[in-house]
Amino acid sequence: MKELLKAAVESLRAKGAEYADARCVRSLSEILVMKNGELETASVTDSEGFGIRVLNSGAWGFSSSSIATPENVSEVAGQAFEIARASARVGKQKVLLDGQDAVVDTYETPVEEDPFAVPLDDKLGILSASCAGMSKTPQVKIATASMMNFRTEKLFVSSEGSEIEQTITEAGGGIAATAMAGGERQTRSYPASFRGDYSTAGFEFTRGLDLAAHAEKTGREASKLLTAEECPSRKTTLIIGGTQLALQVHESCGHPIELDRVFGTEASYAGTSFLTVDKLGDLKYGSDIVNIVADATSPGGLGTFGYDDEGVPAQCSEIVTEGVFTGYIMSRETAPKIGLRSNGTMRADGWNRIPLVRMTNINVLPGEGTLEDLIADTKEGIFIDSNKSWSIDQRRLNFQFGCEIAWEIKDGRLGRMYKNPVYTGITPEFWGSCDAITGPEEWHIWGIPSCGKGEPGQVAHVGHGVSPSRFRNVEVGVRK
Amino acid sequence: MIGRDELTALLTDALANSPADETELVAYTHQTSLTRFANSVIHQNVREDNNYLIARVAVGKRIGVTSTNRADKEGLGKAIERATEIAKQSPEQHDYPGLPKAGPAPEVVAHSAVTAAMTPAERADAVGKAVDVAKAADLTISGAYRVANISLAVANSKGTRQHYDASDGFLSVFAMDDDGISGSSTAYAVGVDDIDPEAVATIAVDKCKAAANPVAIEPGPIDVVLEPRATSEIMEWLNFTAFGAKQVQEGQSFMTGRIGEKVMGDNVTIYDDGLDTAGIPIPFDYEGVPKRRVAIVENGIAKGPVYDSQTAAKDGVESTGHAGMASFRAGPGPSNLFIAAGDSTAEDLVKSVKRGLLITRFHYINGLLDTRKALFTGMTRDGTFLIEDGKITTAVKNLRFTDSMLRAYSNVDGVSRDRETAGRNWGGIGSVTAPTMLIRDFKFTGSTEF
Structure with missing residues (x-):
């Protein structure tokens, strides 16, 4: 296949294209969902094909197919060339790419236990024990345990001479208990909501989650939520747990730093960004203790890889430094527009999609102390965790998050449990109110396998390293 | 794309060679x-150019699903x-009812030779025409022109055989001025x-121009006139959280325990009709069962959800022909959804x-805050305007709503005759056809800077 793709990009150069690249991707995924001890889903999906991207007459074209015969590779290359020519019919543009060295290399996720070699019985045993644990609480009417495994083999060749082969393996899972009584319905999850936590790793990561051991507590908390008080509405101090803070980073930092979005290429669909280029190096995004990086090299991060889908090496870039907005995630096309080079964040959701600027691991660097210390240091407030709902405006300023659970903090201790907590804010004000970030002992990269972007839609797997943090004067609850 | 005869032969041959007790094959090319x-x-x-083939097999009541x-x-x-x-x-899946044996679904016309033949140059020229409209108004535009040709075939070992060809085109245009003020149309x-x-x-450009210099208003309850796209976006989330039998059976839907009760206003009727060409028709579901017209909410009364075989067996009823893909197991859902027209004009x-x-x-609606109450939140976008004494007087800055859609749709005080059809925001075959609706006291709870 490599020779076919190399021939295709060479032929495109010979026809006059400024640049061409080709990717062949083979992906395998497994989804297992058990509900109340019955196997609801046992599904394996494979997909294989190739895509060719070409820059011709200053504009992009892309075509892709699942049929990898020599004739079809040549035909698809020709389609991409003609599509690029059609792109150039509208307006005047001249796409320019930054200079990058050609790379010939391989990369493979370090894996201790191949998730696809683990017997199905073994996996179902974990899910079954988890469901049983949650169902020990009588009010738990729906006990769900799930796991997903992914393997992606990618070959990238470019007209600049790059040849890169990568194998990315990802695994993880989670549990959720839904308790119901008297018209009330509450869900509690572990380790995170919406299918759990994921990592670039093998099945050792899933085993390490120890889902079954956390099942009874998860079920009990779901039940307790049924009779918990409604979270009061007021401006207060908020300590946000890791799983919710990961989504806060995702929506209010990760998306607005995408430089393609800043330049308006997502405007019609997901929106633009308040982090316009005039604010780079100038805007106070957060308080002095807020430091954020985009790090595609973080071990185990779900946004960790060897090279992006333009062949640029994975790297770590500063995004927010001592509270000041200092960097974007960028592509070979967008970075030169602000005098920079790509920091390797272009990824495509399979062979049939073009790469877009995507989050890698957007990590808030840890501060110091434990969560226990932080709660002890808080006279009054609310501790909130586990996302339930999310919404943010099209420039990523006004956000509202709902969570599964909260607790009152009074005189340095956790008190009453609250249900249906919601908080809202404006992004820079919110991060500006951050006055404590817990330390490395609390820090974890949460894997989110469901980041949507683009048309046609693409789903990316991304990571967010965070530790529980404290924010002052946050509006909790919904205005009446 | 694979032709109908070739696809039929592929599925028939594969069924004949399957070692399983029951086999269902779905081909989406x-x-x-x-x-x-x-x-x-x-x-x-x-x-x-791609294919998505799903194999669902049963060995006794043990089920396995793969796709390729x-x-x-x-x-x-x-x-x-x-x-x-x-x-x-x-x-074993104890509630597995077996694969359905379905007769042929009615033929529907959902395919256009013009759409199938559209070239990249023709799409580019269409975009060029939209660009020219924006240039004349000193605005820039963005958006997408998507064209799809689809074949869907379902065959199973009980003799079910269905085939459907469809095509569609979708154009979205988003106009923006130098201040980032926007208007859009599709x-x-x-x-x-x-x-x-x-x-x-032209609609997007006019919206954008009218949306310039927005003023801030205090959030709070206020009457709203929702254009069809705004209503469709809310319906997509009700689809996801409430209208399928799985959501009802699992206690997630606002209809759980309330079927037969008044949940919305007298003037709200919501139904799914797979054969209605006013939307994008699709005659059968992913189990090959022909679609029935289903009244979900009729004159404000919750009538019930749509079903697939498994959820239908659980409730002792027949499938309504709304199964989703077996590989996702999201459960059944409407595919060609309608809100009944009223007798007003939008004006x-x-x-x-x-x-x-x-x-x-709206932008970024989320309907998971409290699904039993259909409590939703979301932002306005692309043109939000103040109405005073029956006239539009100024543009306003965008607002966040947080409200129960049951409460909101109980306060409907007018529905337009004209409706618009929108494609599924989340992709796949299907559409929502919605009118303009007047809702009293819609609750806004926050605001943003633009």
Whole structure:
């Protein structure tokens, strides 16, 4: 296949294209969902094909197919060339790419236990024990345990001479208990909501989650939520747990730093960004203790890889430094527009999609102390965790998050449990109110396998390293 | 794309060779092209030829599901083999009712030769016409022109055989000024000859111009006139959280325990009709069961959800023909959803508002806050306007709503005669056809800076 793709990009150069690249991707995924001890889903999906991207007459074209015969590779290359020519019919543009060295290399996720070699019985045993644990609480009417495994083999060749082969393996899972009584319905999850936590790793990561051991507590908390008080509405101090803070980073930092979005290429669909280029190096995004990086090299991060889908090496870039907005995630096309080079964040959701600027691991660097210390240091407030709902405006300023659970903090201790907590804010004000970030002992990269972007839609797997943090004067609850 | 005869032969042959007790094969093949534009130039332009084949097998009551994009004898054979292995190792699904044996579904016309033949150059020229409209108004535009040709086939070992060809075109245009103020419009049709790019761009441009210099207003309850896209976006989330039998059976839906009760206003009727060509028709579901017209909410009364075989068996009723893909197991859901038309015009609805807002569309709705109450949140976007004494007086800055859609749709005080059809926001075959609606005291709870 490599020779076919190399021939295709060479032929495109010979026809006059400024640049061409080709990717062949083979992906395998497994989804297992058990509900109340019955196997609801046992599904394996494979997909294989190739895509060719070409820059011709200053504009992009892309075509892709699942049929990898020599004739079809040549035909698809020709389609991409003609599509690029059609792109150039509208307006005047001249796409320019930054200079990058050609790379010939391989990369493979370090894996201790191949998730696809683990017997199905073994996996179902974990899910079954988890469901049983949650169902020990009588009010738990729906006990769900799930796991997903992914393997992606990618070959990238470019007209600049790059040849890169990568194998990315990802695994993880989670549990959720839904308790119901008297018209009330509450869900509690572990380790995170919406299918759990994921990592670039093998099945050792899933085993390490120890889902079954956390099942009874998860079920009990779901039940307790049924009779918990409604979270009061007021401006207060908020300590946000890791799983919710990961989504806060995702929506209010990760998306607005995408430089393609800043330049308006997502405007019609997901929106633009308040982090316009005039604010780079100038805007106070957060308080002095807020430091954020985009790090595609973080071990185990779900946004960790060897090279992006333009062949640029994975790297770590500063995004927010001592509270000041200092960097974007960028592509070979967008970075030169602000005098920079790509920091390797272009990824495509399979062979049939073009790469877009995507989050890698957007990590808030840890501060110091434990969560226990932080709660002890808080006279009054609310501790909130586990996302339930999310919404943010099209420039990523006004956000509202709902969570599964909260607790009152009074005189340095956790008190009453609250249900249906919601908080809202404006992004820079919110991060500006951050006055404590817990330390490395609390820090974890949460894997989110469901980041949507683009048309046609693409789903990316991304990571967010965070530790529980404290924010002052946050509006909790919904205005009446 | 694979032709009908070739696809039928592939599925028939694979069924004959399946080692499982029961086998269901779904083939979704498509050729999709999408021209995306921003800053008034085409920046992404893509084409995809792909197949999605799903094998669901039963060994006794043990089920295995696999999917592959290999539409050939060997690829599909391996998928069936792997599904059978998974099934053999899986515990029994006690409520598995067996595969449905369905008669032929009615033929519907959902395919256009003009759409099928559209070239990249023709799409680019259509975009060029929209760009010219924006240039004349000193605005830039972005958006997408998507064209898809689809074949869907379902065959199972009980003799069910269905085939459907469809095509559609979708154009979205988003106009923006130098301050980032925006207006937008869309068109969706089976035939791209029914899509007028200049007309779509003109609406977006006019919206953008009218949305300039927005003023801030205090959040709070206020009357709203929701244009069809805004209503469709809410319906998509009700689809996801409430209208399928699985959501009802699992206690997630607002209809759980309330079927037969009044949940919305007398003037709200919501139904799914797979054969209605006013939307995008699809005659059968992913189990091959022909679609029935289903009243979900009728004159404000919750009538019940849509079903697939498994959820229907659980409730002792028949499938309504709304199964989703077996590989996702999201449960059944509407595919060609409608809100019944009223007898007003959109202009009449605006005139009947003393103080309120005209909403073009929403952004980032989330309906998971409290699904039993249908408590939703979301932002306005692309043109939000103040109505005073029946007239639009100024644009306003965008607002966040947080409200129960049951409460809101109990306060409907007018529905337009005209409706618009929108494609599914989340992709796949299907549509929502919605009117303009006047809702009293819609609750806004926050605001943003633009």
